[in-house]
Amino acid sequence: MAIQIGLLKRQRISNYKFKQILGLFCQDLTASDTAKLTNLNLKTVDRYFNYFRKLIFEYQLRRDKQKLGGEIEIDESYFGARRIRGKRGRGAKGKIPVVGILKRNGNVYTRIVKNCTREQLLPVIKGKILDDSTIYTDGWRSYDALIISGYKHYRIFHSKNEFARGKNHINGIESFWSFTKRRFNQFNGIPRNRFLIYLKESEWRFNNRKQDLKELLNQLIKVNRKHR
Numbered sequence: 001m002a003i004q005i006g007l008l009k010r011q012r013i014s015n016y017k018f019k020q021i022l023g024l025f026c027q028d029l030t031a032s033d034t035a036k037l038t039n040l041n042l043k044t045v046d047r048y049f050n051y052f053r054k055l056i057f058e059y060q061l062r063r064d065k066q067k068l069g070g071e072i073e074i075d076e077s078y079f080g081a082r083r084i085r086g087k088r089g090r091g092a093k094g095k096i097p098v099v100g101i102l103k104r105n106g107n108v109y110t111r112i113v114k115n116c117t118r119e120q121l122l123p124v125i126k127g128k129i130l131d132d133s134t135i136y137t138d139g140w141r142s143y144d145a146l147i148i149s150g151y152k153h154y155r156i157f158h159s160k161n162e163f164a165r166g167k168n169h170i171n172g173i174e175s176f177w178s179f180t181k182r183r184f185n186q187f188n189g190i191p192r193n194r195f196l197i198y199l200k201e202s203e204w205r206f207n208n209r210k211q212d213l214k215e216l217l218n219q220l221i222k223v224n225r226k227h228r
Contacts (some may be wrong), residue, residue: 010030012044013040013044017038017040018048018224020037020038020088021034021038021040021045021048021049022048022052022214022217022218023038024038025048025049025052025217026213026214026217028183028186028205030186030187031045031046033048034049051054052217053197053198053201054197055199055217055220055221055224056200056201056204056217056220057090057196057197057200057201059204059220060200060201060203060204061200062107063107066107067128067129067130068101068103068106068107068128068129068130068133069103069115069129069130069132069133070103070104070106070133070134071103071104071133071134071136071167072102072103072104072129072133072134072135072136073104073135073136073137073169073170073171073172074099074100074101074102074103074125074135074136074137074143074170074173075099075100075137075138075170075173075174075177076097076098076099076100076113076116076121076140077097077100077177078095078096078097078098079095079096079098079180079195079199080094080095080096080192084085086119094111095112096195097112097113097115097116098110098111098112098113098199099111099113099116099120099121099124099125099171100176100177101124101125101128101129101173102172102173102176104172107203107207108172108173108176108203108206108207109128109203110200110202110203110217111124111128112195112199116140116142117142118141118142118144118145120142121142121143122142122145122149124162125146125149126149129151131150131151132150132151132152133152134151134152134153134154134155135151135152135153135154135155136155136156136167136168136169136170137153137155137156137170138155138156138157138170139155139157141154143155153187154167154168156168156169158171161173176202176206179202179205179206180199180202180206183198183202183205184198184202
């Protein structure tokens, strides 16, 4: 998904206002709330927020090329219309299926898939995770072939009321899903054609949750200005 990012003109707002917008974006406020707090037009704030999100999106796509190894958690989640409880695949009609891959004590990676069948998930897993890694999943049948593929594979069976047995859990990736869905709720719906941009923004925020987001975003802005 290629997105063109041009230089954003700032002649109509002061440097102080720009820093305000950037700071409130990094606090994860909505454009509407930011417009009220800065006394700026909503369209102006939207333009800057879209610019920030596109910078983050391109940065995350560059990061996506790096493979993960070690102890890995994998899970899939669904976004959009309400899913029938206990149903996957066909039961998730109308939702966007996403597979999440998290390196313990490291970064999370997400990928939109057509569905959560073995045929869809295995190529994503093998393309992202190094051989000989240790993988933790739930009991979803699409993960049945992971041991055959050369991974050490451990499962937690939520259907049997299992949630953690020592190191055998997927609490990390489930924490990311909770974080992302809480974020998305504040936007009162995300257009399907912009879902991936918001998803990658959640990756960036989650992966850098212990960092100064304002400083990181400023660096992305500087790099973009230098190379455009």
